[in-house]
Amino acid sequence: xxxxxxDVFRQHARGRPRRALLRFQGDTYTFEDMERASNRAAWxxxxxxxxxxxxxxxxxxxxxxxxxxxxxxxxxxxxxxACLNCNVxxxxxRHALEAAHATLMLASPGE
Numbered sequence: 001x002x003x004x005x006x007d008v009f010r011q012h013a014r015g016r017p018r019r020a021l022l023r024f025q026g027d028t029y030t031f032e033d034m035e036r037a038s039n040r041a042a043w044x045x046x047x048x049x050x051x052x053x054x055x056x057x058x059x060x061x062x063x064x065x066x067x068x069x070x071x072x073x074x075x076x077x078x079x080x081x082a083c084l085n086c087n088v089x090x091x092x093x094r095h096a097l098e099a100a101h102a103t104l105m106l107a108s109p110g111e
Contacts, residue, residue, distance in 0.1 A: 053078025
């Protein structure tokens with residue numbers, strides 16, 4: 001069977017939970033931090049938004065830690081993530097959304 005990035009992440013999260021995974025603006029996020037944040041996000045997406053495997057979700061987030069745990073959460077739920085460039089607007093954004101065939105869009109408050 002194929003090994004996914006989620007599989008590799010989970011292996012590292014189990015084997016070295018306190019190892020740094022991401023450094024952002026002076027903060028360090030460990031594998032354990034990302035595992036917990038993505039589990040919370042997956043729970044919220046499932047319970048509050050009704051997300052289930054097989055759905056496509058458009059994501060419009062800047063480059064920040066939330067992007068990583070959002071991707072992990074969607075992967076854990078079996079959802080496809082359509083990554084949208086947060087600098088795109090107007091017709092280009094509309095085209096990207098239409099091409100993605102997403103049933104939901106997640107965005108940061110600034111977007």
